[in-house]
Amino acid sequence: MSEPGSERRSRLVEEASLSSWFRDGMCLALGGLATACHAMIGVRHIVRRALRDLTVVGSAVGGLDVDLLIGAGCVRKVICPYVGAEALASIGPFYRAAAERGEIEVWECDEGQYYAGLQAAGQMLPFMPTRGGVGTSYPEINPSLRVFEDPVRGDTLIAVPAIEPDVALLHAAQADRYGNVQFVGTGYADRLLWRAADRTLVQVEKIVSNEEIRRAPERTALLADGVMRARFGAHPFSSPGFYLEDRAHIAELVDAGRAFARSGDRGPFERYLDRYVYGPADHVQYLETVGLRRLLALDEY
């Protein structure tokens, strides 16, 4: 070990030391969008530890990462305009069942209000105004959205309070050990989640050299507090430039959720968790369970 200050600090996080990032009752933002780029090593870690009472800020088109956490009983409150997998599951079955039964609190919003709340947090403001939502039921079903008269022009607007995650958990293409993170593609709204959160942990497909980052520094999208090696770390969801979503695996998860939502039968979901979450000791074992043949079949094009 070098003396403090004598060497640039590495931001590398090992899977075995993930636990310090997550705790009961925290506000956790999850990156990606719809069926892409959810940080599933972190999500499975949270399920394995059976954390409770999380406020989950899913992505704007929240995926089944959120649904899995709800199914596993980790979630108290959901902040995002959607939870599902579009054509593969128009709505997350656990999300739907828990919301309809009043077992979770849903912070009702559309994408405009959701992003406004994160923007407010990033700018260290108490709220951000939106026009979208004026005249709708949103202020009634989400009392945090306050209709007010704009002091500048007198317009009727909605004040969206800051959404302030403790941690943003993201998945990206590559980073160096110092936390310089680069995406393939836009990174959806991950950069805004980083801006809004107190701390950001990013799983990456590849850890690359600092020289590699400096070759195209304009591509660096965010500066993470922690970066974790995570080849296939978004599986079963897609990771642009690396692999497509694993539809068969997603169907397994969706079917398990639907069995529960339909008849209260947790059996299929428990078997899913045993096989993919509780069983594997770490991410590599998870990938071995999924199988090399399946993983390699997810190559793009």
Place this chain on the structure above:
Amino acid sequence: MDAASVRELMATFIARDIEDGEEVFVGTNLPVIRAGALLAHLHHGPSMRVMVAHTRTNLYHTPVMEYFELLTDWRGARWAEAYFNDNEIVMYQKSRRDSVFFVGALQIDPFGNSNLIGLGRDQRRLTLRGPGAIATTTNASHVRRFYLFVNEHSPRVFVPRCDFVSTVGWGEGGADARRRLGLPGGGPRYCITPLAVLDFEETSKRLRLHSVHPGVTVDEVRARTGFDLLVPDRVPVTAPPTDDELGILRRRVDPQGLLRR
């Protein structure tokens, strides 16, 4: 060529209402809306810009754009001219003020206000949780105009009052309804269903029958609408696609035949 399917007819109606140069935002997993937007583009809109899922493109000189089911399928990048972060797409509405948008619904009221939130009285105990507004609340507040689009025309969908409103159409009614709410966008122009096209009467902004699809009667549409629909004296039949339009639809827009299933 076989006669047009109802979904091809709906796509054709959408296409004819979109002008060259307009920018159209198509969501994801919406084959009829995608087809309507692309038909307009390839038939008479060489300078249109279309956003299919997140892929912003112009396909006028491109034979076919593959159909992608998922929002984040980056294989669409082969056709893209631009991508933007999702938060920018939603937040910066100024650049969408001249664009055209589509809104789906679980329920639609007589003034075109619509609901994607869910069914029930109490938000904490919905009898059916809907998909949520996604970005329709914000987009429909700002875009030049939008279209309501539903795959079912029934009294369950067309209700006197929505359980919840996620997207404002013409609010409490009247041509100044949106101005009174301070919403800058132009509001809904048409509502397209598998039975008919509805528009909004100019003064009251109540839903009115605009045309019925071939083989559908006015009485049938009335009976399948859960409130008094305004019906003019003469109701035309929704015009079918020309051979040219149908050819473009089947060869370049929808070679998989999703609209004929």
